[in-house]
Amino acid sequence: MEKERQVLVIFPHPDDEAFGVSGTMSRYVDMGVPVTYACLTFGDMGRNLGYPPFATRESLHEIRKREVEESARLIGLDDLRLLGYRDKTLEFEPPGHLKGVVRDMIDELEPSRIITFYPGYSVHPDHEATAEAVIEAVSEMPASERPALQLVAFSNNTLQDLGEPDIVVNIEGYEERKEKIMAAHESQTGPLLKTLAGNTQESEAARQMWMKNETFYSYDID
Amino acid sequence: MEKINREQVQELLNSYQDKKVYIHVEVTSGMYASHLDDQVFNTGMFLRNVPVNYTQGAIRGGGEGQYRVGLKLDNGGWVYVLGLTHFEVNENNEFIMHGFNYEGKLASALEISTKEFFK
Numbered sequence: 001m002e003k004e005r006q007v008l009v010i011f012p013h014p015d016d017e018a019f020g021v022s023g024t025m026s027r028y029v030d031m032g033v034p035v036t037y038a039c040l041t042f043g044d045m046g047r048n049l050g051y052p053p054f055a056t057r058e059s060l061h062e063i064r065k066r067e068v069e070e071s072a073r074l075i076g077l078d079d080l081r082l083l084g085y086r087d088k089t090l091e092f093e094p095p096g097h098l099k100g101v102v103r104d105m106i107d108e109l110e111p112s113r114i115i116t117f118y119p120g121y122s123v124h125p126d127h128e129a130t131a132e133a134v135i136e137a138v139s140e141m142p143a144s145e146r147p148a149l150q151l152v153a154f155s156n157n158t159l160q161d162l163g164e165p166d167i168v169v170n171i172e173g174y175e176e177r178k179e180k181i182m183a184a185h186e187s188q189t190g191p192l193l194k195t196l197a198g199n200t201q202e203s204e205a206a207r208q209m210w211m212k213n214e215t216f217y218s219y220d221i222d
Numbered sequence: 223m224e225k226i227n228r229e230q231v232q233e234l235l236n237s238y239q240d241k242k243v244y245i246h247v248e249v250t251s252g253m254y255a256s257h258l259d260d261q262v263f264n265t266g267m268f269l270r271n272v273p274v275n276y277t278q279g280a281i282r283g284g285g286e287g288q289y290r291v292g293l294k295l296d297n298g299g300w301v302y303v304l305g306l307t308h309f310e311v312n313e314n315n316e317f318i319m320h321g322f323n324y325e326g327k328l329a330s331a332l333e334i335s336t337k338e339f340f341k
Contacts, residue, residue, distance in 0.1 A: 124253045
């Protein structure tokens with residue numbers, strides 16, 4: 001993992017950073033790389049409200065805001081941006097709107113690397129809308145100025161279509177921090193954390209999946 | 223949130239009758255339903271901050287803790303939600319009814335407020 005000038009992470013939901021990327025973000029922070037996390041929604045249409053429920057549809061945005069703020073603190077970020085769009089609605093913003101939002105952030109921060117979802121391989125419509133906006137914004141830049149793209153893909157056809165991920169970040173030594181980051185998203189991660197802490201084969205598989213490596217695809221425009 | 227108490231919910235429904243109110247209505251199988259199980263057909267909907275005026279609101283059902291609520295609108299239209307299990311009136315005086323599935327995930331919602339919901 002090379003030292004970057006600035007890393008910009010763009011995801012739509014508080015907790016999108018926790019599972020696949022928080023080890024990588026923590027490593028960058030510890031290397032002294034400025035990392036910005038732009039989170040487009042409050043995740044306020046999520047179905048997990050605690051079990052038994054401790055949130056409602058109306059209190060969820062405040063709860064998930066606090067959760068992502070705690071997650072950012074644990075990662076060590078000093079630039080968390082909550083853009084406040086409503087969960088599930090990103091794909092319905094006017095054409096070009098999100099691209100403009102992304103472009104403004106790129107112009108301001110001049111990131112050398114952007115981490116986001118892989119268009120067509122990220123399942124949730126908000127993920128897809130975010131990914132497309134980033135690709136569109138970067139495509140409009142002169143080739144020599146484009147930041148590197150490091151993308152998260154997890155649809156069921158990913159391996160078949162894209163092959164093995166070509167960026168593998170080893171997060172050894174970050175397991176405890178990452179588990180705390182995931183735990184910060186309490187309204188989302190309760191059952192998964194129980195699995196991670198267990199002694200079963202399923203628990204070992206989950207630890208292998210989340211706590212050893214974080215994997216990504218690079219992406220070349222054109 | 224607490225489990226639905228039919229009498230309390232009926233009283234609350236009565237209290238919003240014949241007033242301009244805002245509703246949030248939602249039914250969802252989750253965005254990952256068919257990603258996790260390709261036998262599942264993804265469905266979902268929400269309506270938010272829709273102003274209505276209902277002349278009659280009633281709660282029915284209750285088998286296995288699952289209730290139905292229907293609102294008859296002043297123009298003859300209807301709002302109907304199936305599978306409601308929990309309710310509360312929050313600090314903003316919003317009347318919230320949620321239906322949680324067997325895994326504890328939100329499956330349906332009907333919310334009523336005299337003021338607009340958070341945008």
